[in-house]
Amino acid sequence: MTSTTPKLHMSNWICCQIGAREHYSIPRALHENGQLAHLITDAWFTPQSPFGVLPFSPTTALKERFHPTLQQASTHAFNLSLIRFEISQKLQKTLAWERMIARNYWFQKQAINRLKKLAPQLNTRPILFSYSYAALELFRFAKQQGWLTILGQIDPGPLEEKIVIQEYQRSPQYRGDWEPVPTSYWQTWREECELADCIMVNSLWSRHLLEKAGINAEKIQVIPLVYTPPxxxxxxxxxxxxxxxxxxxxxxxxxxxxxxxxxxxxxxxxxxxxxxxxxxxxxxxxxxxxxxxxxxxxxxxxxxxxxxxxxxxxxxxxxxxxxxxxxxxxxxxxxxxxxxxxxxxxxxxxxxxxxxxxxxxxxxxxxxxxxxxxxxxxxxxxxxxxxxxxxxxxxxNKFSLATLADSLQNLVSEKFHVAKTNQRSVYQ
The missing domain is CATH 3.40.50.2000 (Glycogen Phosphorylase B;)
Structure with a gap:
């Protein structure tokens, strides 16, 4: 019996992210190296878009939801749905953590609907990348399709929160309106880690706290952030x-x-x-x-x-x-x-x-x-x-986009045993 599972190829990454995190560094590095199939994000406003300058609060930062180097990339966003979501949350006067969790689920629902339309067009097995806390439903969908998954871990996880709680206990005079996250937040995160084939962290410190939290060390890969000086x-x-x-x-x-x-x-x-x-x-x-x-x-x-x-x-x-x-x-x-x-x-x-x-x-x-x-x-x-x-x-230079592109290639070749591509002209 012949397997119908598409083969994995370096140029078939799908990146899912809320906001302009790290100035879209992951999709930018992949796109400039010919490896980005699709970017799926919550909002994408070109400089000419009238929505990017609307005065009401849900869109005050939307003019930053764009990057010129991704102008020719296959980008998918949900602008009007996002605006409706933010307005409804404001009217309901939801608490900060409730709103964040609701936004994460809203985005994943939108993204999965788009992925269902894109899936039949894929002739190679993709790598689905998503940032932590907004990845569980996406990874569940990806695993049903036989895709590979990479989790971008944005912080050192639950042990960091324990450190913060201890600091508030030491310094109650500064408390303000801070509240710990709901227990369900960390339960969801652990499921994300279980479904991830690889977990990208940005520092040895993050790796250390994730390992202490019981995350499989073999899954964790350290890749620093990217920064382009003005x-x-x-x-x-x-x-x-x-x-x-x-x-x-x-x-x-x-x-x-x-x-x-x-x-x-x-x-x-x-x-x-x-x-x-x-x-x-x-x-x-x-x-x-x-x-x-x-x-x-x-x-x-x-x-x-x-x-x-x-x-x-x-x-x-x-x-x-x-x-x-x-x-x-x-x-x-x-x-x-x-x-x-x-x-x-x-x-x-x-x-x-x-x-x-x-x-x-x-x-x-x-x-x-x-x-x-x-x-x-x-x-x-x-x-x-x-x-x-x-x-x-x-x-x-150690924190450049070119270095990030190399790191992503090395990650895939080492973790998934895929040969590196020769598409390096953008850096030559």
Whole structure:
């Protein structure tokens, strides 16, 4: 009896993703290398689309749901359905986690309906890629068709949440409106991991926490995030004063969500230990914690709040050191953004591997106010070290789209024993 299962081919990837995660890096790398069959996403608005500039909230960010390098790709989206979904959720006043879970299921239902129409057109066995927490129904469908599945794990999973819960227990004064995810969320995720033939994580830290959570280590593959520096950063020259003073303090930049998982409690503890020192903290990002009144008006803190991605460059340029004391991150893309502007980093060890201790920044032995304060005092005494670290920024070629394309080819050839393609002209 002859098997009717289509054979696997490198050029038959189907990518499913909600939003513009990682600037569509996975489908972009595949498309530029001739390996993307279809991109299925929730919204896709060309620059000419009138919906991308509508003033009401469901579409405020929709103008970013597009990438010019994918203009010729086979792209499928559900624009009007998404707008109707977001409006209905707003009218129902659903809670944040309820809305996120509902959106994940809405997207998978739409995507499966489209996959049913596309399946008869496929003459080779596809690889279905989807990001975590919005993959279960897609993987169930894919397995029924005999397809291969790759899960893009966006964070370190349930053990990261345990870390966050412990931090809230230590720092209840910052709680705000944070709530843990429902138990069903992690049950769904474990089913996704079971159905995945391969699980892509972005750092050794994520791999470590997934293995501790009981995920099959043989399935896990580490592939870092991708980042393309802006042209204006390539010739940027960073300067430092001979010494810092009240008139020209050391500018410490924290850029990201102002939440406990990002280590903000330790940052604010460091501020209080450094009162009177010529150090200024710039906190850039949406504030999702309760901030004590004395810190809201602290003379050494500049509360900037949320800024658009296009506005972040000015803060990287003007800062002296970047502070990334996360308690847990799948990677931490802001590290690459900071390095593009030759900005030394103070980072924790619980994220992507960007900082080499003493070469382009410092790694904290622990995330605490005392550890951060002590390191900043050291920097005040040795500004020459900042100059040297600025001159040894990370090699961002390791995080390029070309490197990602190679990694995806290696993943498929090693995990699924498929010969690599010769379609490399785009990088030659």
């Amino acid at each position: 042209e204006t950063a390539k010739n940027f020259s960073r300067t430092y004063p001979e010494s810092f003073s009240p008139e020209r303090p050391l500018r410490v930049l924290f850029l990201g969500q102002v939440i406990l998982r990002k280590g903000i409690a330790a940052v604010l503890a460091a501020v209080e230990k450094l009162e009177g020192y010529p150090i200024e903290f710039w906190l850039v990002g949406s504030q999702q914690i309760e901030i004590p009144p004395h810190l809201k008006t602290h003379p050494q803190i500049r509360w900037v709040g949320h800024v658009n991605r296009s506005e972040t460059a000015q803060y990287y340029q003007q800062a002296d050191v970047f502070l990334f004391p996360t308690l847990s991150d799948g990677f931490g893309l802001t590290q690459l953004e900071a390095q593009a502007w030759k900005l030394p980093i103070i980072a924790s060890r619980f994220c992507g591997e960007v900082v080499v201790d003493g070469v382009n920044g410092w790694l904290l032995d622990e995330v605490s106010g005392e550890a951060i304060a002590n390191l900043l005092k050291f920097i005040l005494q040795d500004t020459e070290k900042l100059i040297k670290l600025s001159q040894h920024s990370a090699d961002l």
